Amino acid sequence: MQQERPRRSNRERSQETREKLIEAARRLFVEKTYAETGTPEIVRAAGLTRGALYHHFEDKQALFRAVAEQEAADVAAEIELHGTTEDPLEALIEGGDAFLEAMGRSGRTRLLLLDGPAVLGRAAMDEIYDRHGNRTLRDGLAEATQAGTIRQVPLEPLTSLLAAAFDRAALAIEAGADADAYRLGLSALIRGLAAGEGKNVS
Template structure:
């Protein structure tokens, strides 16, 4: 079966994102050059600029893909159902599992905000894993005194999840972080 131009184009785009991800983790954004990216991807410099305006646009695509994978992993581990509390706790474990992927914490929580700015990284988070958390909190808090606070609580808990992921990356005990997040969630329904 012959590949279409669209298939080849998408394959090239994914090769650039994969190469960019590897180099951004290995060397950091600032120390990664576009010639290194195209060399690693096995494409021409023209192909890079056909798919991405510049290195920053490629970096954004890497961050968006990572954030999407985090959200997908959480949703797969914590499907919506009759037990929102359990789904959020399962989602907590899934978040820490998926953030353990080498380089992910650096890309999403350190370099992402530094390179793209907090407004863009915040928007990406709002559309991905924070959205999943917000839906879980809305289900958990339905009918409670905190029901109207679900959206803001999602913002605050999302920040707590990120700080915990950074702490784990720096050597904190994961179970203690999970227990602390669970205590925060339990406090919302007391």
């Protein structure tokens, strides 16, 4: 006798619909760009209706925001997954390497670093980054500072400046630059923060 599958709740069905829309939108935004992708294509690719799309998202821009949020969350998760060292300074370097590896997923650099600011605005993307990748960087810097591993530098500006360096490296690598050279450069940048006598910044 065939066992009957448990019935999914409305919440589970709603979440599955949302995930399908985000997945289809991401694929099309990467293949065709945001500007060249229409909502009819997205719902067709997801196997859903326009009504389903507008039940979950106000418009295409809101759907793009959900895609960007998911991409940023995935990057942060991959950074946290790759942490293997107890040394706070080395953890920052590992985190930088993990960030560049995570940004290597097809289309991710363009979605987050080029299309994101163009579609949503710089301030909105900064909010997304602060919830995800910048949060992991800020936490790592705070831990290294508290451990006395790196010099005392105001945390928010330091996070912003290092995040910009990581983003620039991701864009350069996406454009064909030597990834190992950028990893070495970022490692040297982080090691330059190492605490030592007379190195505190007021």
